[in-house]
Amino acid sequence: MSQLTLYGHPDSGHACKVALGLRLAKLPHDTVYVDIWAAPETRPADFLAASPLAEVPLLMIDGVPHVQSGAILLAIASKYKVLGGQSEAGLTRMRELLMWEANRIGMCLPQLKEAKRVNGEGFADGAIEWLTRRFEVDSRNFARWLGDAPFFHGEEPGVGDCAIWGYTQWVKEAGMTPTDTMSAWLERMRALPVDTDPKMLFPQG
Ligand SMILES: N[C@@H](CCC(=O)N[C@@H](CS)C(=O)NCC(=O)O)C(=O)O
Incomplete structure (x- = not known):
């Protein structure tokens, strides 16, 4: 099973989309809270290194960064054949x-x-x-x-x-x-x- 880490914030609907997708697909994952109301440079260094626009959501799949909520959802559905990705x-x-x-x-x-x-x-x-x-x-x-x-x-x-x-x-x-x-x-x-x-x-x- 992949190692999944989702960076997000409860006020971000974009991050919530991905969190919901992971839960509905029953894909175990860790989450990291990123303060989107704080200055971008104060966000965790590993997050800034992986998210080119310093935005959430960021999903790390086995150490590979994925950004942009729609693209992340598409990646999850295609890779794990879930949430419509079965056909x-x-x-x-x-x-x-x-x-x-x-x-x-x-x-x-x-x-x-x-x-x-x-x-x-x-x-x-x-x-x-x-x-x-x-x-x-x-x-x-x-x-x-x-x-x-x-x-x-x-x-x-x-x-x-x-x-x-x-x-x-x-x-x-x-x-x-x-x-x-x-x-x-x-x-x-x-x-x-x-x-x-x-x-x-x-x-x-
Ligand atoms: N088009 C992006 C939008 C991402 C986005 O706008 N993220 C916001 C939160 S909803 C963010 O990280 N804002 C913090 C900032 O820009 O400093 C997606 O679909 O993921």
């Missing part, structure tokens, strides 16, 4: 969902959440309005991707569910109202037999 169709589906998530929902919700945290300070006029309009489109498309299935990968959650959950878990904290379809899916995600509380995913110290 070519599952891999195709996850690539499509990952690209959509990164370009759309994973672009606006983190910004809207951050805007709430800083009370809009530093956001250009009209930026929040623009992000909100984008989120409304994303909410409609969320339902189109999901269709009638309980999860984005069908009967069981896969990489796409982990990626989309990363920031939709905080849709209300971002000041947005989830659609009924999104709320029902979030409930199903919360009911999965793994910890989804970010503080449990990345315990401090």
Whole structure:
């Protein structure tokens, strides 16, 4: 079995995506808490050496660094044949969902959440309005991707569910109202037999 070490922080939806994926895939791993609110140069030296942008998540697989949440999830699914990685169709589906998530929902919700945290300070006029309009489109498309299935990968959650959950878990904290379809899916995600509380995913110290 591989040695897996995940560097992350409970406030990082990007890191939470990967932590959830590892848990759902039942892949034993260590976690390292990295303070993303502290100056980058104060972060652990081994982390800075392996993460080119000093960002979380960073997943070390047998000493080899992997960065960018979507790419990490894809690597896990392909290498261990989990979370949709068991079939070519599952891999195709996850690539499509990952690209959509990164370009759309994973672009606006983190910004809207951050805007709430800083009370809009530093956001250009009209930026929040623009992000909100984008989120409304994303909410409609969320339902189109999901269709009638309980999860984005069908009967069981896969990489796409982990990626989309990363920031939709905080849709209300971002000041947005989830659609009924999104709320029902979030409930199903919360009911999965793994910890989804970010503080449990990345315990401090
Ligand atoms: N596109 C990246 C985004 C990673 C990212 O933005 N990480 C943030 C936390 S959510 C971070 O490490 N911020 C600390 C910093 O930039 O100093 C991914 O998908 O992994």
